[in-house]
Amino acid sequence: MMRRMIFNRLRTSILSLILLVTIVFFLIHATPGGPAYSILGMHATPDAVAALNKEMGLDHPLWQQYAIWWEHLFEGNLGYSFTQHASVASLMGSYLANSIILYVLATLVAIFFSIIIGMFQGYWAERTPGVLIGAGQIIVYSIPTFFIGVMLILFFAIYVSWFPPGGIGGDQSTGALNIGSYFHHMVLPAITIALPLTAGLSRYFGHQARSEYRLDYVRTAWARGIPPLRIAVNHVLRNAIRPLVTVIGMMIPGIFVGGILTESVFNYPGLGWLLWRSALEQDYPTLSAIVLLIGVLTILGNLAADLTNSILDVRVRYE
Amino acid sequence: MSSSPTDMNVNNSLVARPIPGMFTRIWTDSLRHWVGQFSHPMTWTGLGLFVFLLLFSWVGPILYPANPLAIHANHLLLAPSWQYPFGTDNLGRNMLARMMDGGKATLEVGLLGAVIAMFLGILYGMIAAMSPRWLDKVLMRLLDALLALPGIVLMIFFAAIIPLNTLSLILVLGCLSWPGLARIVRNEALAYKERDYVLAARQFGASTLYIARVHLLRSMLPILIVNATFMVADLILALSGLSFLGLGIQPPHASWGGLLNDGLQLVIIGPWWLIVFPGVAIFLAIVAMNVLGQGLLARLEGR
Amino acid sequence: MKAGESSGLQVRNLSVTFGRGRKAFQVIEDLSFDIAAGETLGLVGESGSGKSMTAAALMGLLPWGGRVSSGSVRLGETEMTRLSNAALRAVRGREIGMIFQNPLSSLNPSLTIVQQIAEPYCLYCGASISAARTHALKLLKEVGVPDAEKRLDDYPHQFSGGMRQRVMIAMALACNPRLLIADEPTTALDVINQAQILRLIQRLQKEQGMAVIFITHDLSLVAEYAHKVMVLYAGKTVEQGSAEDFFQAPRHPYSQALLNAIPRLMSVGKRLTDIDGLPPRPQEFPRGCRFAERCPAMTPECLTAYPERTGTDAHHFFCIHPVGGAA
Numbered sequence: 001m002m003r004r005m006i007f008n009r010l011r012t013s014i015l016s017l018i019l020l021v022t023i024v025f026f027l028i029h030a031t032p033g034g035p036a037y038s039i040l041g042m043h044a045t046p047d048a049v050a051a052l053n054k055e056m057g058l059d060h061p062l063w064q065q066y067a068i069w070w071e072h073l074f075e076g077n078l079g080y081s082f083t084q085h086a087s088v089a090s091l092m093g094s095y096l097a098n099s100i101i102l103y104v105l106a107t108l109v110a111i112f113f114s115i116i117i118g119m120f121q122g123y124w125a126e127r128t129p130g131v132l133i134g135a136g137q138i139i140v141y142s143i144p145t146f147f148i149g150v151m152l153i154l155f156f157a158i159y160v161s162w163f164p165p166g167g168i169g170g171d172q173s174t175g176a177l178n179i180g181s182y183f184h185h186m187v188l189p190a191i192t193i194a195l196p197l198t199a200g201l202s203r204y205f206g207h208q209a210r211s212e213y214r215l216d217y218v219r220t221a222w223a224r225g226i227p228p229l230r231i232a233v234n235h236v237l238r239n240a241i242r243p244l245v246t247v248i249g250m251m252i253p254g255i256f257v258g259g260i261l262t263e264s265v266f267n268y269p270g271l272g273w274l275l276w277r278s279a280l281e282q283d284y285p286t287l288s289a290i291v292l293l294i295g296v297l298t299i300l301g302n303l304a305a306d307l308t309n310s311i312l313d314v315r316v317r318y319e
Numbered sequence: 320m321s322s323s324p325t326d327m328n329v330n331n332s333l334v335a336r337p338i339p340g341m342f343t344r345i346w347t348d349s350l351r352h353w354v355g356q357f358s359h360p361m362t363w364t365g366l367g368l369f370v371f372l373l374l375f376s377w378v379g380p381i382l383y384p385a386n387p388l389a390i391h392a393n394h395l396l397l398a399p400s401w402q403y404p405f406g407t408d409n410l411g412r413n414m415l416a417r418m419m420d421g422g423k424a425t426l427e428v429g430l431l432g433a434v435i436a437m438f439l440g441i442l443y444g445m446i447a448a449m450s451p452r453w454l455d456k457v458l459m460r461l462l463d464a465l466l467a468l469p470g471i472v473l474m475i476f477f478a479a480i481i482p483l484n485t486l487s488l489i490l491v492l493g494c495l496s497w498p499g500l501a502r503i504v505r506n507e508a509l510a511y512k513e514r515d516y517v518l519a520a521r522q523f524g525a526s527t528l529y530i531a532r533v534h535l536l537r538s539m540l541p542i543l544i545v546n547a548t549f550m551v552a553d554l555i556l557a558l559s560g561l562s563f564l565g566l567g568i569q570p571p572h573a574s575w576g577g578l579l580n581d582g583l584q585l586v587i588i589g590p591w592w593l594i595v596f597p598g599v600a601i602f603l604a605i606v607a608m609n610v611l612g613q614g615l616l617a618r619l620e621g622r
Numbered sequence: 623m624k625a626g627e628s629s630g631l632q633v634r635n636l637s638v639t640f641g642r643g644r645k646a647f648q649v650i651e652d653l654s655f656d657i658a659a660g661e662t663l664g665l666v667g668e669s670g671s672g673k674s675m676t677a678a679a680l681m682g683l684l685p686w687g688g689r690v691s692s693g694s695v696r697l698g699e700t701e702m703t704r705l706s707n708a709a710l711r712a713v714r715g716r717e718i719g720m721i722f723q724n725p726l727s728s729l730n731p732s733l734t735i736v737q738q739i740a741e742p743y744c745l746y747c748g749a750s751i752s753a754a755r756t757h758a759l760k761l762l763k764e765v766g767v768p769d770a771e772k773r774l775d776d777y778p779h780q781f782s783g784g785m786r787q788r789v790m791i792a793m794a795l796a797c798n799p800r801l802l803i804a805d806e807p808t809t810a811l812d813v814i815n816q817a818q819i820l821r822l823i824q825r826l827q828k829e830q831g832m833a834v835i836f837i838t839h840d841l842s843l844v845a846e847y848a849h850k851v852m853v854l855y856a857g858k859t860v861e862q863g864s865a866e867d868f869f870q871a872p873r874h875p876y877s878q879a880l881l882n883a884i885p886r887l888m889s890v891g892k893r894l895t896d897i898d899g900l901p902p903r904p905q906e907f908p909r910g911c912r913f914a915e916r917c918p919a920m921t922p923e924c925l926t927a928y929p930e931r932t933g934t935d936a937h938h939f940f941c942i943h944p945v946g947g948a949a
Contacts (some may be wrong), residue, residue, distance in 0.1 A: 019464035225715025
């Protein structure tokens with residue numbers, strides 16, 4: 001029964017991935033004048049365009065190009081960036097690693113604070129502190145990510161100079177990485193991503209905790225003399241935390257959105273920054289490869305969240 | 320989000336029939352009813368704030384006629400004063416006039432883009448809900464794939480391709496923001512489809528189109544309105560983000576996101592007014608719509 | 623009960639107030655009762671009469687905004703109203719056990735039975751985990767859960783309704799409490815389970831010498847299981863006495879009306895009488911007798927002041943026109 005559920009879930013994810021690849025394929029071919037123009041620029045000579053088309057196999061019929069596109073994907077060939085003069089796949093590596101470390105760090109921070117804030121909000125619901133927390137969440141949630149970043153730079157990087165205003169630690173050219181400096185550079189971007197995330201997640205979690213606190217089993221726990229902290233952790237949290245994995249799965253696109261803007265504000269060399277630079281430089285192969293990669297990561301992230309959740313659920317139900 | 324329909328909606332679709340001579344009364348009654356249904360302190364706060372921003376952007380230039388593009392070479396980077404209430408930028412342009420101009424562009428794209436996105440989302444969701452099961456499944460898988468690509472990623476992709484102006488941005492943002500709504504509409508429509516009064520209408524031979532239009536859409540209206548407010552907030556945020564990245568409204572025309580980016584370039588010199596005013600304006604617009612939406616939602620959930 | 627008998631519960635002039643200043647209102651006023659060890663008090667009233675609020679006040683678990691505004695609650699030698707939060711928690715964990723109406727929702731769905739039974743036992747009785755497990759097993763056997771060894775690590779949703787209530791009882795008894803508060807323990811159960819559960823409570827009470835407060839709106843259950851009866855109406859006592867006295871000759875018109883509303887096998891064909899109207903809300907309690915508005919024997923005097931206590935310690939009531947004539 002559980003195997004069947006996992007199988008079903010895998011099937012829909014694979015279907016989504018196939019559709020995603022197709023969508024990105026058509027996105028590339030929707031560029032005005034076709035990919036060759038976009039690579040060579042609007043003022044390319046027809047000869048140069050024809051030559052490039054031949055080189056990239058763009059003179060084949062669309063269905064053949066589609067097949068080639070798939071073939072290249074399976075070979076890990078994501079195209080060649082003419083502006084960076086490197087294959088896109090080789091470009092991506094360090095950017096992807098930088099982004100994933102930053103996003104995971106920010107998400108963990110957000111989850112940690114969301115749980116604490118949410119528990120207090122649930123405990124204080126309908127009393128003044130709870131209402132204040134709720135108002136704070138809407139306000140923080142409404143501050144644009146990039147504005148948070150700008151304000152953090154203004155205060156922590158320029159006014160008090162505790163953290164660098166951007167970039168990344170270590171010397172990128174020699175590849176020598178200074179771990180301390182690496183994370184020092186990561187503090188402000190991580191806060192920038194984590195703040196709106198915390199506002200949204202803690203609001204959700206607060207609602208969850210509030211409804212748990214009203215349930216009869218919490219009354220039982222009070223009546224049996226269990227101390228408040230133990231009730232919060234051992235009883236309420238245990239139940240309120242259940243949908244958390246699903247919610248985090250649903251937040252993945254939002255994390256990418258925040259990440260793209262944050263990396264651009266802080267000049268942090270991650271996927272989002274690369275996406276931004278390639279959009280400004282009209283580097284289509286890199287652009288489409290990143291779009292594809294973000295889509296794939298989102299689908300895989302959702303899949304992972306769903307599977308984790310079903311395993312947790314089954315453990316509770318059948319143990 | 321799954322909301323149950325309020326009883327009042329059920330009554331509306333049954334009772335609000337065009338009785339001759341009663342039309343005006345029914346209309347005013349249902350208007351009062353609607354206002355009552357949505358009245359909540361948060362609704363009024365959000366609405367008031369948003370109307371203020373609209374007035375600032377459209378009525379403001381009439382009351383404070385200054386050219387947002389005029390360059391005053393001897394008034395560079397002036398702090399706010401009586402002459403320039405929001406200061407001037409590094410070209411000596413009047414920041415207040417630029418803020419009003421930028422507000423026009425930002426709110427225009429947000430509102431009109433939301434109209435397009437709402438239309439497409441409702442259309443797609445309704446088609447999925449009313450079509451046979453296999454087609455619904457195909458459409459939903461396609462939606463999953465689209466939802467895996469955050470709107471702003473696709474927007475950046477397209478912003479790199481198309482010529483950037485207000486109209487093209489309205490179209491791109493509108494055409495890329497509907498998938499989330501489409502799923503909500505489809506799920507709501509499926510829930511309403513099984514209700515007794517819809518089944519009854521079908522028994523009486525009402526066409527699919529009629530049922531979708533009259534019964535389902537009308538029942539969903541409150542939820543659509545709530546989502547429309549969030550949609551406007553999302554689009555304002557998206558446009559500001561794009562403009563901030565230099566991929567939105569292009570200079571010399573102003574938008575709040577673009578102004579914020581301009582300010583950030585000069586952050587080392589420290590003219591705070593170039594950062595704070597556009598940043599706060601974007602924040603206020605988004606908070607207005609979010610508070611409005613939360614107020615409506617609170618009423619819908621009966622709080 | 624004399625003050626020297628220290629193992630029971632003694633409540634004097636207990637009042638519970640919500641809100642402050644002009645908005646303040648009392649939900650419970652001036653309750654006094656005693657329960658000796660091994661004795662059962664049936665606390666009877668309509669919903670909203672203050673039964674559950676009384677239990678909450680005894681436990682020190684009033685909802686937010688409520689407080690004990692006067693009176694004293696003595697459990698054995700301890701004055702409960704003066705205890706600190708931590709001390710009160712220890713009393714709740716060790717000296718008072720409580721069981722609730724809906725056993726499924728009153729159990730934590732994501733903790734196993736043994737985890738829930740053992741929690742306060744580990745906290746307050748200082749037992750190790752293995753000792754707590756043995757103890758939980760003993761308790762489950764005692765309350766009559768079949769296959770207790772196998773069921774220790776089950777989750778609440780794997781139990782049937784009656785079994786869940788047995789688990790609740792086992793949890794309440796984990797630290798051998800002196801007082802057991804049973805708040806409508808059988809309302810959610812069918813008749814057979816109801817009788818079994820109440821017998822079980824009765825048996826355990828005899829074995830351990832607990833005082834029991836049995837909160838219910840069902841007078842027929844009180845007649846069968848309680849030694850003493852206290853009838854509450856709108857936050858005040860209307861009549862109190864030993865079960866025999868009360869059921870032989872109820873004196874307050876409200877008690878009489880409650881008794882008349884019980885369907886009886888012997889009275890087939892007779893009409894059941896019900897009571898018209900609703901009890902007043904706490905914000906609108908009248909100055910005089912609170913039942914006056916719905917009382918068949920009401921006279922203008924009833925509205926001027928709350929009636930004096932009439933009768934003996936063993937059986938008394940608050941009414942100026944008692945059933946069966948003035949005392």
